[in-house]
Amino acid sequence: MGRRHHLPFCEVQMSTTKTEPDTGAPHEDTGAFAWLRALGPRGRRAFGGAFGGYALDSYDYFTLPLSMVAISAYFSLDNGQTGLLTTVTLVVSAVGGALAGILADRIGRVKALMATVITYAVFTVACGFAPNYETLLVFRALQGLGFGGEWAVGAILVAEYASAKHRGRTLGAVQSAWAAGWGLAVLVYTLVFHFLDDDIAWRVMFWTGALPALLVIYVRRHVRDAPEAAARRAASAERGSFGAIFQRGLLRTTLFATLLSTGVQGGYYTLATWVPTYLKDERGLSVVGTGGYLAFLISGAFIGYLTGGYLTDLIGRKRNIALFAVLSAFGVLAYAQIPEGADGVLLVLGFPLGFCMSAIFSGFGSFLSELYPAELRGTGQGFTYNSGRAVGAFLPTLVGFLSESWGVGGALALGAVGYGLAVVALWGLPETRGRELL
Numbered sequence: 001m002g003r004r005h006h007l008p009f010c011e012v013q014m015s016t017t018k019t020e021p022d023t024g025a026p027h028e029d030t031g032a033f034a035w036l037r038a039l040g041p042r043g044r045r046a047f048g049g050a051f052g053g054y055a056l057d058s059y060d061y062f063t064l065p066l067s068m069v070a071i072s073a074y075f076s077l078d079n080g081q082t083g084l085l086t087t088v089t090l091v092v093s094a095v096g097g098a099l100a101g102i103l104a105d106r107i108g109r110v111k112a113l114m115a116t117v118i119t120y121a122v123f124t125v126a127c128g129f130a131p132n133y134e135t136l137l138v139f140r141a142l143q144g145l146g147f148g149g150e151w152a153v154g155a156i157l158v159a160e161y162a163s164a165k166h167r168g169r170t171l172g173a174v175q176s177a178w179a180a181g182w183g184l185a186v187l188v189y190t191l192v193f194h195f196l197d198d199d200i201a202w203r204v205m206f207w208t209g210a211l212p213a214l215l216v217i218y219v220r221r222h223v224r225d226a227p228e229a230a231a232r233r234a235a236s237a238e239r240g241s242f243g244a245i246f247q248r249g250l251l252r253t254t255l256f257a258t259l260l261s262t263g264v265q266g267g268y269y270t271l272a273t274w275v276p277t278y279l280k281d282e283r284g285l286s287v288v289g290t291g292g293y294l295a296f297l298i299s300g301a302f303i304g305y306l307t308g309g310y311l312t313d314l315i316g317r318k319r320n321i322a323l324f325a326v327l328s329a330f331g332v333l334a335y336a337q338i339p340e341g342a343d344g345v346l347l348v349l350g351f352p353l354g355f356c357m358s359a360i361f362s363g364f365g366s367f368l369s370e371l372y373p374a375e376l377r378g379t380g381q382g383f384t385y386n387s388g389r390a391v392g393a394f395l396p397t398l399v400g401f402l403s404e405s406w407g408v409g410g411a412l413a414l415g416a417v418g419y420g421l422a423v424v425a426l427w428g429l430p431e432t433r434g435r436e437l438l
Contacts, residue, residue, distance in 0.1 A: 034166065035166035039161050043161030043226070045222045046224070049219040050113070053113060053116075054151055055180045056121075057212075058182050058185070061181075062186070063124060063206050064085060066189040070199070070202040071202050075132065080400045086393065087393045092142070092390075094390030096119070096148030097151075097382040098242070098382050100382050101240075101378040101380070101383055103149075104152070109156055109226075113150065113219060116147075120212070124206055125210050152386065159365060159370075159437065160225070160226035168366045171309065171366045172309015173309055175308075176305035179358060192205055245383060256425050260388065260426065262422075263418045264422045265418070267357065299354065300355035304324075304354060304355035304362075308361070313433065317431060325420075328353075328356040328415075332415040334353075367429075371432060377437075395417075
């Protein structure tokens, strides 16, 4: 029997419009933000915590690439030493990601999220006090411990609140926080390096990495783990077992997911690390000019994350990744080969390049979450994503060494190799679109 709709007295008197009879069928929300409303109040608070954590994770990461020219000059570094700063961050992030994943399965998503945010914030600030290159290298490595774990933990936290129908676009929206943090870092970089001398400006950039401390207060007060997933995790004696993701039944998934992550992140971090240096050193752009060019790249990235999120629900996880891996490879090659004097083309091409290299990540949060059961979800996602990041991190270092003979622009083309590897890895993984999280 249909439900009666009781209108206020004044509306009954004024209404002259006929209404369709209520059949009792639930109304399907098809609005643009249906995915956000479907999370419910607790899920939306979790989304806010994960979005903020990932944005500030991105902000703290990009303090290094944006300050790289000034740091290199201050400590008299060559390109190989400079690239090693990025590589050590990403390599250690594999350890941090694996540890955070295990913690997320054992003590809960929210507690692990707070631990990762505090870690990357403390050591980002510490980088600003480094008296020499060796100390900076150590602090940057320790920053990688928190940096590596935040995304995996935050993505799982939100994935366990999201429905199968909306999970791709929901996690794509979380991924878009990376572009938001990147954009904030470029804005602060432009202001700090415009008003301060380079020798102190790079230190100030690192000191602003204290911002995430405010987020921890919010997460502690307002965010909770998804109840059903937490109950399943608590009931399992195997939760947080590192060896379990290499056992029969999950071994193939773990190996190919790691290979996929290696390819995608090798390509991405090659660009993220060296494009600012390429624009400033080889294209001769000023600090403000570099910020303008990066604004096109970041705008494309933000829209790419959101678009990729919708596409991964529409066409599937694997097709979305394959599509944008191919487009990103071509975009890298084109960007690196733009001739001198064609800076207008460089500016315009930054938007589609940022779009493609970011849209490929939109399906990662949902895809990796759907490959593992609740009791191993943190461990599996933390290991595969961050181990891939660590191996892929050797590409930025290789670019640094090859740039001495090839130039930064020529060496950037190596990023296309990473995207090719990602396409190969997809052959060993199942399609998971529509899969419920168990």
